[in-house]
Structure formats: structure tokens, C-alpha cells
Amino acid sequence: MLESVNPEEPLSRYILKKAYYRPSDNTVKPNAFMPPSGKDDVSVYRTVSLSNEDIWQIGMTYVAQKRGMPLLGRAELIACDAIAQGLSVKPDPVPHPRHANISGFPIDNSAKTRMIALELAARATLHLLKIDS
Amino acid sequence: MNLYNYIKSTSLHDVTSTTFEEYHAATVCLQDLNPRQRGFFLDPTNGLRLEINILQAEHGSSIRQELSAINDLLSNYRYGAPKGLGKIAFSQTTADAIPIIFRYDSSNIPDPLLEHRRFAGLISAVDELSMENSLPNWDGYEAKPILRSVRDEAVRLIKMLPSDIPLPEVSPEPLGTIAFEWYKAKDNLFIASVSGKGIVEYAGLYGIGNKDYGTARIENTFPKIVSYHIRRLFED
Numbered sequence: 001m002l003e004s005v006n007p008e009e010p011l012s013r014y015i016l017k018k019a020y021y022r023p024s025d026n027t028v029k030p031n032a033f034m035p036p037s038g039k040d041d042v043s044v045y046r047t048v049s050l051s052n053e054d055i056w057q058i059g060m061t062y063v064a065q066k067r068g069m070p071l072l073g074r075a076e077l078i079a080c081d082a083i084a085q086g087l088s089v090k091p092d093p094v095p096h097p098r099h100a101n102i103s104g105f106p107i108d109n110s111a112k113t114r115m116i117a118l119e120l121a122a123r124a125t126l127h128l129l130k131i132d133s
Numbered sequence: 134m135n136l137y138n139y140i141k142s143t144s145l146h147d148v149t150s151t152t153f154e155e156y157h158a159a160t161v162c163l164q165d166l167n168p169r170q171r172g173f174f175l176d177p178t179n180g181l182r183l184e185i186n187i188l189q190a191e192h193g194s195s196i197r198q199e200l201s202a203i204n205d206l207l208s209n210y211r212y213g214a215p216k217g218l219g220k221i222a223f224s225q226t227t228a229d230a231i232p233i234i235f236r237y238d239s240s241n242i243p244d245p246l247l248e249h250r251r252f253a254g255l256i257s258a259v260d261e262l263s264m265e266n267s268l269p270n271w272d273g274y275e276a277k278p279i280l281r282s283v284r285d286e287a288v289r290l291i292k293m294l295p296s297d298i299p300l301p302e303v304s305p306e307p308l309g310t311i312a313f314e315w316y317k318a319k320d321n322l323f324i325a326s327v328s329g330k331g332i333v334e335y336a337g338l339y340g341i342g343n344k345d346y347g348t349a350r351i352e353n354t355f356p357k358i359v360s361y362h363i364r365r366l367f368e369d
Contacts, residue, residue: 016273019262019304027319029304030336036275036307043274067273110308114324115336115346122320122338 002046005089005100007080011044013124014059016069021126028075028124030117033102041101044089047076050098056129062096073128081123085116251300252291258303259287259311266305277309282329286351287311290327293355298363301325310334315363323366325359327351337362 013032015021020032035042045062047055055074064071079089087104102120106112263284270276287303290313294300301313312326323337333356336346349356 017271019266020272022316025319029314030324031304031306031312034307037277037309039275063273067270069273110310111334111336111346111348114306114312114326114334115344118322118324118336118338119344122341 002048002091002093002098005046005079005091006048007078007083009046009048009079009089011077011079011082011089011100011102012047012055012059012074013042013044013077014063014071015073015075015126016064016067016071018072021073021075021128026126026128028121028126030114030121032075033117033120033124034113035105035107038107040105040107041090041103042105043092044077044100044102045096046091046098046100058096058098059129062099066095071129073126075121075124075126077120077124081120085119087116251296252294255291255300255303256288259284259291262303262305262311263287271305272307274307276305276307279305279309279311280329283309283311283327286327286329286331287313290325290333290351290355293351295355295360298355298360299367315366317366321366323362325363333359335359335362337366339366 015028015032020029021027022029033042043063045055045058047058050058056071059071059074082089082102087102090101090103092099092101105116263279263281265271266276266279269278271278299315301315304312304314306312306326308326308328310326310328312324314322314324316322320338320341323335325333325335327333331351333349333351334347335349335358336344338344345362347358349358
């Protein structure tokens with residue numbers, strides 16, 4: 001298991017739906033960073049020191065295949081981008097030692113949650129699987 | 134020669150610079166008079182839209198009598214005679230027909246037919262995303278399904294969109310909501326989202342560090358605070 005998250009660590013949010021990115025300019029949409037109803041966190045993977053191939057392999061094995069959906073891409077953030085929004089990044093080593101959650105979304109304020117998601121998406125970098133691999 | 138086509142192709146040049154500010158009043162009057170033919174055209178020289186109503190004489194009456202009846206009606210109209218309507222433009226193309234031409238700025242007056250065409254693609258996109266994401270967990274991360282009530286509210290909001298506001302992209306959200314996105318760049322965008330509860334939630338980013346978010350109730354018109362923010366996004 002990795003130590004607590006360093007603010008400079010890269011994080012990947014795996015994308016399984018086309019609706020979560022803009023193919024026109026290869027950018028991430030805010031909905032990719034919105035937690036579902038009743039939850040205050042989104043699932044990410046810590047990718048520091050991993051090869052590109054390893055990063056995709058985690059997404060395919062522990063995210064896409066587990067859900068029976070195709071892996072389309074990943075939105076990459078630096079942990080401090082989330083921390084700057086008042087969120088925290090907490091290690092959560094299930095189902096994989098590199099799994100973590102970006103936590104602290106305001107569960108009772110979806111307008112503010114959306115605003116935070118806009119900020120995260122603005123700072124994220126999109127990597128599409130077919131281009132990257 | 135087909136009278137309607139003839140007028141359509143020639144009368145645009147007959148229009149003066151008079152603007153009929155009380156277009157609605159005039160239209161109501163003309164509807165009362167049951168015009169036989171009417172059409173909407175775009176004036177290519179200035180981008181203004183023209184409405185052309187062609188009145189044809191009833192049996193037993195002359196065009197002059199009908200024109201007189203229009204003017205009488207307009208003078209007694211409860212909002213007062215529309216400005217400039219004394220200068221009804223007409224060209225005597227045949228013995229029994231008069232084209233009456235109204236000119237107005239299309240940005241202020243929605244026309245149901247054109248609005249329908251404008252919104253058709255967007256409504257179709259809403260329908261498509263509603264169907265595609267109608268089951269729970271559609272994103273693999275426990276997203277709520279897009280319900281029919283959310284779809285209906287999205288369509289309702291689309292039909293309220295002011296004509297000077299560009300059409301947005303639509304996306305499903307994990308909350309079971311539908312987002313309308315107006316996008317310039319990833320740090321310069323505005324999102325308005327509906328949940329089927331009569332509320333729009335919005336969030337906008339206008340460059341790093343410049344943001345706003347909130348909620349607005351959906352009444353009978355497009356929420357003013359939302360249109361304010363969208364226009365703000367597209368300001369130079």
C-alpha cells in the first residue's frame with residue numbers, strides 16, 4: 001500500500017462513457033468528476049511512477065472489466081488540483097493498492113458540487129485509450 | 134404566374150426601412166382577418182426577417198374595402214395602432230390581392246416554426262441521451278438514471294431559450310440530471326442543469342479564479358440569471 005497522497009501525485013479517473021469528454025478538443029467534461037447522488041467522493045487511481053501501459057492495465061482490469069464496460073480513456077489530475085478545491089485525496093486500497101478517493105464534495109449542495117467539477121475538469125488532461133496506447 | 138411566388142421574389146425590395154415595433158398587435162389583427170397566405174422570409178441584405186401576409190378579396194368585396202377594414206381594425210386596436218402601420222406596404226400585383234409586409238428583428242420575436250426547426254436537433258439529442266442513460270449505473274460509477282421527468286424539463290427549457298443565445302451541447306450527469314453546456318474553452322464555460330424539479334442549477338467558469346454558481350426556478354420564461362451568465366460567457 002502506498003503512503004498518504006503527495007500533493008504532486010498524478011491521479012487518474014478512468015472514463016467509460018463518451019458523455020464524459022469532448023472529442024472535439026480532447027478535453028474532460030465536468031460530469032466526469034461529479035460523484036453520484038448521495039456520495040461525496042469519486043474514485044481515482046494513483047499513477048505515480050507507473051508506465052503508461054501499467055496505468056491502462058489497471059483501468060482495464062480493475063475498472064472497465066469489473067463493470068463490463070469498455071475503457072475509453074482517463075482524466076488525469078494532480079492531487080493538489082483537488083486539494084485546492086477543499087477536497088482531500090484518501091488512499092482506499094480496494095480493489096487495488098493504488099486506488100484512492102477524492103473526497104469532500106458537498107453532498108447536500110449539488111450546485112457547488114458541479115462548480116467544483118468544472119474546476120477539476122478545467123485542470124484535467126484527457127488521455128484517450130486508442131490514441132495513447 | 135403564381136401570385137405567391139411572384140410576391141415572394143419581388144416584394145422584399147419594396148419594403149421600406151419602417152420597423153413595425155408592435156408586430157404582435159399587427160399579427161393578431163391579421164389573424165383576425167384570416168389572411169389566406171402568409172410566409173416568413175429572411176432579407177439577405179440585412180438579416181431581418183419579414184412576414185408577408187397576402188390578403189385576397191372576399192367574395193363580394195374589393196381589396197380596397199379589405200384594406201380599409203384592416204385600417205379601421207388597427208385604429209381601434211386596444212393597444213393603439215401599431216407604429217408605422219399607416220404605411221402598410223402593398224404592391225398591386227393583381228386586381229384581387231395585396232401583399233402586406235411586416236418587417237421586424239427576428240432576435241426579439243420567436244416564430245414557432247423556425248423555433249421548432251432550431252431546436253429539433255437539440256431535442257433529439259436530449260431524447261437520445263435520455264434513452265441511452267435510462268438505467269441505473271449507466272456510467273459504471275453508480276450514476277442515477279435519467280428519468281422521463283428530467284427529459285421533459287430539459288425539452289421545456291430548450292423551448293424557452295432566447296433566440297440570441299447559442300444552442301448548447303447536452304450531457305447526462307451522474308445525479309440523473311441533464312446538463313446544458315455552453316463551451317468556449319475548458320476554463321471558460323457555463324453549465325445549466327435540470328433535475329425535473331422545476332429548478333435550474335448552474336455553474337460557470339470565466340477563466341481561472343472567476344466563477345459563479347447557483348440555482349434558479351423555472352417559471353414561464355427562460356431564467357434571467359441563467360441567460361445573463363450565458364451572455365457573459367460570450368462577451369468579448
